[in-house]
Amino acid sequence: MNIRDVRGYYEKISEIASDVTFRSRTLNKAKSVLLSIFKLIIIVGMSYIILGPVINIVSNSFFSPSDVYNPSVFMIPLSPTLENFKRAFTRLNYWSTLGYTMVYIVSITLIQILICSMVGYGFARFEFPLKKLLFGCVIVTIVLPAHVIMLPIYQHFRMWDIFGIIQAVTGKTVNLLSQQTPMYLMTLFGTGLRSGLYIYIFRQFFRGLPKEIEEAALIDGAGIWHTYFRIMLRNAMPAAISVAVFSMVWQYNDMFYARLFSMPTSKNLTFRLSTIQATIEFVDQIKDPMISQLAVYAGITLVLLPILIIYFVLQKYFVEGIERSGIVG
Amino acid sequence: MKKGRFTLRQKRAATGLLFILPWLIGFLVYYVRSLILTVQFSLSKVEILQTGGYQTTYTGLSNYRFALLEHAKFNQILVNSLRDILIDIPFIIFFSLFMAILLNSKFKGRSLVRVIFFLPILMGSGAVLRSLELATRNIIGGASAMIEELSAANQINISFLLYVLEDLGLPTTLIDYITGLVSRIFEIVRASSVQIIIFIAALQSIPNSMYECAKIEGATGYETFWKITFPMVSPLILTNVVYTIVDFFVNSEVVDLAYEVAFTNYNYGLSAAMSTISTVVVCLILAIVSALITKKTFYYN
Known part of the structure; x- marks a missing residue:
């Protein structure tokens, strides 16, 4: 990048820097060029810090076993191979696991959006006794580390029951562990993974919308539920999109609840990834951790791909959505 | 539409409660009940029965005493995580504010850079994180191996540089702080992406x-x-500090330890005590920090 480019940059970047004090133009220009070079260095450096390990992982996933022990190989494999990907594909059972995972995270996300927007709307627009205290409780659910409630929740779903009704009828309680039902239940009742945060986002967003919209709807004869589903939920699209992205990404990456409820690994891609190395060492009889790690790298590449695609598709809406959704307020 | 008994206000209140009802049930069943049970567990010896149920016998504070005074690792891990948080927070906040200002200005390829900076959010899961750490070590390892080779040849090494800095009169704690930050730069940059987003949003809302x-x-x-x-x-600084602390504790070793004690050693009581202690400590920190920050915050509206 030559200096003229950088200067062009700068002129676009900051009108703020122009002062009223009279300084010689050359000094100013030298300063601006220096400043933009400084910025460029920082941005490139920070980007490298983030991307470096990722590039390392991706390039390592193409390494063949001989490359691992060749000290002259760095980043670019001498004899690239797709062997690792093949192995990761079979051991992850990729397509089937991915399919189940997608169904799972998309349905959870839809429930999150529906429930959290409802609750957020309730907090934003209605007056009822103890409202402040209850909203304080929402904040508490954001702040409270999940591990403090993990044992009782584990036991709760281990012996799941509604007020003892099921036990009275069938004589024993239901074991909901080793399936995804606990997560669905918790999400349905607004206490899923980071639901508190989503409630907060929606509440802030609804508070920012003008009340006239609802008043007009009410005058036109729409009931409160009708107004909510037909009008308010549509207007909340920016907030809904940022919640959707966050929810999908975090649900996809969640290991805590997946481990706690011992969800089936055949239906959870990231959870399955965490056991892939052991599987490969055991099933494929590759005892060398350096080499089985290669397949893990390939697995990571495979696991990151879908979420990257989702992110790239939604990223434009996502950043805009956050800017408009009023996390800020 | 109106039916005598209720005023319009009461009706609206009822509708509002209906809207938040799902959350309210969940909160009572999953949070309030669980919190009470956790405290109860932590105060008793929990035996797991053959049927999968459990039986508690009250033992007073012995779980807490064991966790704090006798357990081999708990103290150390808790103190270490707290120290790490307190060291990292100021830096994460400054760094994310700085990056937000940088990313908020217009330049070529800004959207690409933004995408890169938000990438760490996508890579938060256990296995991916572990491998990322490994890959990071590969990179850093390369650098430090290089330094070792050079130092043998040129008689230069990092610790010598540190001695020089110390001799210059810089306080040791500052040097420790800076070297600690530099060695954890990867983690810090990775931990500040949500904060950057929040700050960018805040910057855009300034007229x-x-x-x-x-x-x-x-x-x-x-x-x-x-x-x-x-x-x-500045109002968002508080949000970011809170988020940083909470997020840090989700992935901290304290959680892993509590999990391990509960599900490999089947010592529910001890695990509950550990969770309670760490939660109380976190809440205390949050309370202190937010009290400190709120005093200095400027509220526009």
Whole structure:
């Protein structure tokens, strides 16, 4: 990048820097060029810090076993191979696991959006006794580390029951562990993974919308539920999109609840990834951790791909959505 | 539509409660009940029965005493995580504010850079994180191996440089702080992406007219930052600090330890005590920090 480019940059970047004090133009220009070079260095450096390990992982996933022990190989494999990907594909059972995972995270996300927007709307627009205290409780659910409630929740779903009704009828309680039902239940009742945060986002967003919209709807004869589903939920699209992205990404990456409820690994891609190395060492009889790690790298590449695609598709809406959704307020 | 008994206000209140009902049930069943049970577990010896149920016998504070005074690792892990948080927070906040300002200005390829900076959010899961750490070590390992080779040849090494800095009269704690930060730069950068997003959003909500006004009045860039930008984003600093602390504790070793004690050693009581202690400590920190920050915060509205 030559200096003229950088200067062009700068002129676009900051009108703020122009002062009223009279300084010689050359000094100013030298300063601006220096400043933009400084910025460029920082941005490139920070980007490298983030991307470096990722590039390392991706390039390592193409390494063949001989490359691992060749000290002259760095980043670019001498004899690239797709062997690792093949192995990761079979051991992850990729397509089937991915399919189940997608169904799972998309349905959870839809429930999150529906429930959290409802609750957020309730907090934003209605007056009822103890409202402040209850909203304080929402904040508490954001702040409270999940591990403090993990044992009782584990036991709760281990012996799941509604007020003892099921036990009275069938004589024993239901074991909901080793399936995804606990997560669905918790999400349905607004206490899923980071639901508190989503409630907060929606509440802030609804508070920012003008009340006239609802008043007009009410005058036109729409009931409160009708107004909510037909009008308010549509207007909340920016907030809904940022919640959707966050929810999908975090649900996809969640290991805590997946481990706690011992969800089936055949239906959870990231959870399955965490056991892939052991599987490969055991099933494929590759005892060398350096080499089985290669397949893990390939697995990571495979696991990151879908979420990257989702992110790239939604990223434009996502950043805009956050800017408009009023996390800020 | 109105049916005698209730006023319109009461009706609206009822509808409002209906809207938040799902959350309320979940909160009572999953949070309140669980919190009470956790405290109960932590105060008793929990035996797991063959049927999968459990039986508690009250033992007073013995679980807490064991966790704090006798357990081999708990103390150390808790103190270490707390120290790490307290060291990292100021840096994460400054770093994310700085990056947000940088990313908020217009330049070529800004959207690409933004995408890169938000990438760490996507890579938060256990296995991916572990491998990322490994890959990071590969990179850093390369660098430090290089340094070792060089130092043998040129008689230069990092610790020598540190001695020089110390001799210059810089306080040791500062040097420790800085070297600690540098060695954890990967983790810190990765941990600040959500904070950057929040700050960017805050920056975008500052009305442009303020800057124009300041420019006309002849304020320099430095003054504009301290008199406009900083006060306007200061409410979000609290949000970010809280988020940082919470997020840190989700992935901290304390959680892993509590999990291990509960599900490999089947010592529910001890695990509950550990969770309770760490939660109380976190809440205390949050309370202190937010009290400190709120005092200094400027609220525009």
